Amino acid sequence: MVLSNLPRLKLWKSFAVYFTHGILPEKAPSSIGSSLEFHRPFTVFYHPLEEGDMNAVATATDVTYPESDGKPMADNTLQWDWVVRIVSELREQFAGLQVFVAGDLFWYPVRGNNRIVAAPDALVAFGRSPGYRGSYRQWEEEDVAPQVAFEVLSPGNTEKEMQGKFVFYEKYGVEECYTSRGRQ
Numbered sequence: 685m686v687l688s689n690l691p692r693l694k695l696w697k698s699f700a701v702y703f704t705h706g707i708l709p710e711k712a713p714s715s716i717g718s719s720l721e722f723h724r725p726f727t728v729f730y731h732p733l734e735e736g737d738m739n740a741v742a743t744a745t746d747v748t749y750p751e752s753d754g755k756p757m758a759d760n761t762l763q764w765d766w767v768v769r770i771v772s773e774l775r776e777q778f779a780g781l782q783v784f785v786a787g788d789l790f791w792y793p794v795r796g797n798n799r800i801v802a803a804p805d806a807l808v809a810f811g812r813s814p815g816y817r818g819s820y821r822q823w824e825e826e827d828v829a830p831q832v833a834f835e836v837l838s839p840g841n842t843e844k845e846m847q848g849k850f851v852f853y854e855k856y857g858v859e860e861c862y863t864s865r866g867r868q
Contacts, residue, residue, distance in 0.1 A: 749798050751790060751818040759838035766836040766864055770806045775814070784812040784830075790819040793829060793856035802852050806834035822856075829857030836864050 771787035778785060787806045794800045807820070807830035822829055833853050835846065846863070853861050 747796055747798050749790070749792050749801075749819055749821060759840050763836050763838045767805045770834050770836070770864075774806065774808060778808075778814075782811055782813055784809040784814050784817075784820075784825075786817065786820065789817065791822070791830060792819060793822045795821070795823040800856075802849065802856075804830070804833035804849075804853075805836045808832040831857075831859045833858045833861045834864070835861070 767787050771785060774785045785806070785808050788803050789807065790801050790803050791807060792798060792801050809820070809825065809828055809830045811828055812825050820830065835841075835849060837846075850861060
C-alpha cells in the first residue's frame with residue numbers, strides 16, 4: 685500500500701495541525717498546538733525484553749488479545765480532558781479520510797504475543813479506515829503501525845516510564861510522538 689499520497693500529520697509547537705502538502709485547515713486546533721512537545725528523532729536507549737518474555741510467543745490461535753487492563757485511563761480530570769480534546773480534534777481534522785484515530789486503545793504490533801502491547805493516549809494510523817476496534821492488531825491492518833502517538837503526562841509519569849514508551853514506539857514503527865502536560 686502506498687501511504688505517500690495521503691495527508692500526513694505534523695504538529696508545530698506553537699501552531700496546530702497542518703498537512704505537509706501545504707493546505708492548512710480552515711479551523712486549526714490551536715487549543716492543543718501550544719502545549720505539545722515533538723519527540724522525533726528518538727534519543728532513547730533500548731531496553732531488551734526479559735528472558736521470560738521470549739517464552740510468551742505462541743501460535744496466533746492460542747493467543748487472546750485483551751481490550752482492557754483494568755487500569756484507569758487517566759490519573760485526573762485534566763489529563764482526561766486533554767486526551768478527549770486531542771482525539772476529538774484529530775477525528776474532526778481527518779473526517780472523511782482513510783485515517784484511524786483512537787484514544788487509549790491497546791495496540792498489538794506483533795501477532796502471537798499479547799505481552800507486546802501499548803496504549804498511547806491517542807494514536808493516528810494513516811491509510812486505515814476509521815471505525816470501531818476493540819484493539820489495534822497491526823497484522824489485521826495490513827501491518828500498518830500507527831504513525832503518530834500522543835501522551836498526555838500526569839504527575840505520576842516517570843522519566844523511565846516515558847523513555848520506555850518512546851523506545852517501544854520507535855521499535856514498532858511510530859514515526860512521530862508528542863507529549864503534553866495538559867494545561868488548564
